[in-house]
Amino acid sequence: MNSSKRRTRSGAAGFLFFPVKGLVWFARGSDCGRIGPSISLVPSDCEVRAYDAPLMRKRNGMATSAKGIMDRLRHETAELHRQAESRPLQKHLGAGTLARETYAAWMSQLLLVHDTLERLLDEQVRRASHPGFAQAWQSLVRHSGNLRSDLTHFGLDPHSVEALDATAALLDDLRHWGERGDVALLGALYVLEGSMNGNRFIRKALERAYAAPDGAGLSYLDPYGDNQRATWQAFRERMDVVGFDENECEAILAGANRMFRGIGEISDEQFEAMPV
DSSP, X not given: OOOEEEEEOOOOOSSXXXXXXXXXXXXXXXXXXXXXXBSOOOOOOEEEEEOOOOSEEEETTEEEETTOHHHXXXXXXXXXXXXXXXXXXXXXXXXXXXXXXXXXXXHHHHHHHHHHHHHHHHHHHHHTOOHHXXXXXXXXXXXXXXXHHHHHHXXXXXXXXXXXXXXXXXXXXXXXHHHHTOTHHHHHHHHHHHTHHHHHHHHHHHHHHTTOTTOTTOGGGOSSGGGHHHHHHHHHHHHHHHOOOHHHHHHHHHHHHHHHHHHHHHHHHHHHHSOO
């Protein structure tokens, strides 16, 4: 692919996922930042870049895509990303029309997912299961802390959250990967960490909807503040520099796709139980 620049627009609201086609930037001008998965897509009109890469390289004698795992994740999870962002709960979330109680209940399920994944990643780093775990997991916020604080603000006990059926099924898969030291966990991390790129726009919508100009109860949605763009770019670079072999890439892709499916299934189950 020849180096090129083009302009693109995206719309709709979902689970903060990036658009299906191309790299998109969530804001205009100096606020633009390369995005990944996101809870809600917002209209954007920012520059995107594509770059050259040889087809394959070698690491430890095994073929690896030189495009980098992050580019593969963006392209090869596109359909499940599109499906996840089309859920009713995500549309109401992006529009700022989701009932406060439903939002809090949704956050409680995300707490279970984040907390489980964070514990498993910490365990993999301690066990030195794969160098990619320490490489990718460093310097990232443990989002479960913000979620606990937010749930407390909404009057929920973060220690007594019960998993929905879809949540329980996803947690089982995460734990299974943890037992095996499977790098599929990094695919799950990609989905959740990438969602932070668009969450700060959701926060603005919910601050208005919930009359919370100070962001009370919404700390999960903007954990890095003005450092969001730099944090995401650093995560991209750390993931790509590992040089995962082809089998590892396939496992990471499978983990990301499972997380996208899981988020969609949890969203549907939560929305059916507590609609707008």
